[in-house]
Amino acid sequence: MTIHSLTTLDELGSVRDYWQASQCHANHDLAQFELVCRLRPEVLSPFVTVIDHEHQPAVLLAGRLEQTTVAPAIGYFKPVAVPARVLVVIHEGVIGPLDDQTAELTIDHLISLLANGVADALNFHHLGEQSPLLKALQHRRSTSLCSVSPRWITHRAMCLDKAGKTLDQAMSARHRSSMRKRLRELDAAYRGRITWRWLSSFDDMAGLCRQLEAVAATTYQRGLGVGFFDNEEYRRRFELFASRGQLRVCLLDIDGQTRAFWFGTVYDGVFNATETAYDPAYRDYQIGMLLFARMVDELAREGVRRLDFGIGDAHYKQRFADQSWRETSVWMYAPTLKGQLMKMLQGSCDLIDAAVRSILNRAGQTSRLKTFLRLRVVRSARTES
Numbered sequence: 494m495t496i497h498s499l500t501t502l503d504e505l506g507s508v509r510d511y512w513q514a515s516q517c518h519a520n521h522d523l524a525q526f527e528l529v530c531r532l533r534p535e536v537l538s539p540f541v542t543v544i545d546h547e548h549q550p551a552v553l554l555a556g557r558l559e560q561t562t563v564a565p566a567i568g569y570f571k572p573v574a575v576p577a578r579v580l581v582v583i584h585e586g587v588i589g590p591l592d593d594q595t596a597e598l599t600i601d602h603l604i605s606l607l608a609n610g611v612a613d614a615l616n617f618h619h620l621g622e623q624s625p626l627l628k629a630l631q632h633r634r635s636t637s638l639c640s641v642s643p644r645w646i647t648h649r650a651m652c653l654d655k656a657g658k659t660l661d662q663a664m665s666a667r668h669r670s671s672m673r674k675r676l677r678e679l680d681a682a683y684r685g686r687i688t689w690r691w692l693s694s695f696d697d698m699a700g701l702c703r704q705l706e707a708v709a710a711t712t713y714q715r716g717l718g719v720g721f722f723d724n725e726e727y728r729r730r731f732e733l734f735a736s737r738g739q740l741r742v743c744l745l746d747i748d749g750q751t752r753a754f755w756f757g758t759v760y761d762g763v764f765n766a767t768e769t770a771y772d773p774a775y776r777d778y779q780i781g782m783l784l785f786a787r788m789v790d791e792l793a794r795e796g797v798r799r800l801d802f803g804i805g806d807a808h809y810k811q812r813f814a815d816q817s818w819r820e821t822s823v824w825m826y827a828p829t830l831k832g833q834l835m836k837m838l839q840g841s842c843d844l845i846d847a848a849v850r851s852i853l854n855r856a857g858q859t860s861r862l863k864t865f866l867r868l869r870v871v872r873s874a875r876t877e878s
Contacts, residue, residue, distance in 0.1 A: 494551070494595070496602045499541040500558070502527055508543060511550040512588060519760040520585040521555050524733055532726045535559045540580055542602065544595055552589040554599060556582040563614060563835050565842035567849065569717065572842070575835055580612040584619045584804065587626065596625035600633065607827040614835055615825040619646070619804055622819040630823050643821035644843065649814035650801045653764075653793045660789040660813070668812075672782065679778045688746040689784075691791045695735045701742065702728055704751040705770075712770045721754075721768045734758045743788040745771075745780055753780045755788050762798045782809060789813075 499505055505512070505527065512523045519525070530539045542554035559581055564574040580603070591599075603615055620627040622645075633639045664672065680687065695701060706723035714720030721727060734740040739760060745753040753771035757764050771781045792800060802810045804820075824839060826832035 494598070495545045496598060497543055497545070498606075499543060500538045502530060502539060505539060505541065508541070508550045508553060512553060515553075515588050517761055518585040519734075519739075519758045519765045520583060521588055522760075525730060526555055526583075528729055528733065529726065530557060532729065533557075533559075535561050537578070542599060544589075544599060550589070552587065552591050552595060552599075554582060555586040555588060556580055558612060563839075565839045567842050567846045573838060575831075575838070577613040577831070577835065578611075580606065580615045582615070582617045582626075586618070587624075591625050593625045593628060596629040597632070600626065600629040604633075604825070607825060607832070610827070610829075613827050613829070613832050617823045617825075619648070619820040619822055621648075622821075627821070627823065630825070633825075639823070639825050643823070644846075645819045645821050646804070647806045647817050648802070648804065648820050649806065649810040650799055650816040651814045652799055652816070653789065653797055660786045672779070672786065675779045676783055679775075679780065679783070682778075683747050686748050688744075689787055690742075690744040690746065691787070692742040692744070693738070693740070693795075695731070695740065695742075698728060698731055698735065702731070704744070705754050705756075708751055708754055708770050708772055709768075711772050711774075714770065720770060721756075741788075741792070743784055743791065745784050747775070753784045755784055757803075759792075759795075759797055764792050764797050764800045766801060766803045785809065 499508065505523070509523065516522055526539070530536050537558045537560055540556040540558045542556065543550055544552040544554075557580075559579050561577065561579050562574040563577045563579065564571040606612065607615060617626065617630070620630075630639060692701075702723040705721050709715055709721040709723075712720060731740055739758045740756070741759060741764065742754065742756040744751050752775055753769075755766065755769040757766040757768075759765075769781065769785075771784070789800065802814065824836070826836040
C-alpha cells in the first residue's frame with residue numbers, strides 16, 4: 494500500500510475511471526469537483542490523496558488546497574480572520590472503502606504535509622461520527638496539532654414511501670390541520686394568482702437562476718454570504734446535473750414572481766437537498782413548509798427512495814426525518830507559530846460559543862435570539878442593497 498497526492502487537474506486523469514465507477518454522492522461527483530476547482534478563485538489546486546493497493550487506486554480522499562481566511566465563530570459573530578493556506582477535505586470526500594488501518598495511515602500522511610509546509614491547516618468538512626477518519630483523528634486530539642472539542646451537528650434524512658404515501662398523511666392531525674389552514678389562507682389572499690412548479694427538465698437556465706436570485710437576495714442567508722447566488726458556478730453546476738436528468742427544482746410563484754424555491758439533485762435514488770429560500774414577506778403563510786410538502790410528494794411519485802436534508806439542522810428536519818447521525822468538522826494545524834496561533838484562537842472561540850449556547854439553552858432563549866439576529870441580517874442586507 495502506498496499513499497501519494499494529486500495536485501493538478503491533469504493528474505486526476507490517472508484515477509478518473511476509478512473515481513467515476515466509485516462515486517455515490519452528489520458532493521464528490523468528479524465533474525462537479527473539477528468544476529469547483531476551476532471556478533472558485535480561492536482554490537489554488539485540487540489536492541486528492543490516493544491510497545494505492547498493488548499499484549491500483551483503492552481509496553481516494555477528495556480535497557482542495559485553498560488560499561482563504563480562518564475565521565473562528567461565536568454564533569454568527571466572527572471576531573478575527575487570519576489569512577491562511579488551508580487543505581480542505583470536502584464533505585463526503587472519501588471515495589472507496591476506507592478501513593480503520595488505512596485511515597490511520599492517511600492521517601499520518603496528511604500530518605506530514607502540514608509538517609512540510611504544504612498548508613497552515615487542514616479542515617475536514619463534516620465527518621460522520623462513525624467515520625474511520627474521525628476515529629483516527631480522535632487518537633490525535635491530545636497532540637498540539639488537532640482541535641480538541643467536536644461541535645456536533647445532526648444530519649437528517651427521511652425515507653420516501655414507494656407506495657406514494659404523501660407527507661400530508663405522515664403528519665400529526667394538529668400539524669396537518671395547521672398546514673391546510675395556511676394553504677387556504679394563501680389561496681384566499683392570492684386567488685388565481687398562485688402557481689406551483691416542479692421542474693425536472695430545463696430550457697432557460699439563465700432565466701431560472703434570475704428567478705432564484707430574486708428570492709435568495711431577500712434572505713438572512715444572503716446576509717451571511719451563504720445560500721444560492723446567481724453566479725457562474727451555480728449556473729454551470731445546474732447545467733451539469735440537468736444534462737444528466739438529475740436536477741430537480743420546486744417553485745412557488747405569486748403574481749408571476751417566484752417567492753420560494755427548493756432545489757437539489759437525484760443521485761443514486763437519493764434526493765440531495767441543496768438550497769431552499771422564501772421571501773420573508775410571506776412568512777405568515779409558511780410557504781416554505783407548503784413548498785416542502787409539494788416537493789416530497791413529487792419525489793415520491795418519481796420513486797425516489799430517500800431525501801437527504803443536507804448539512805445543518807432545523808425544526809422541520811427534526812419533525813419529518815426518520816434517520817439521523819452526528820457530524821463534526823475537525824481542524825488540524827501546522828506545527829508553526831501561525832498554525833498554533835490559529836489553533837489557540839479556534840479553541841478560545843469554541844469555549845465562548847459553547848458557554849453562550851449553554852446559557853441561552855437553559856434560559857430557553859436560543860430560538861428567539863436566532864430569529865432576532867436573522868432579522869437584523871436581512872434588514873442590514875436590504876439597507877446595503
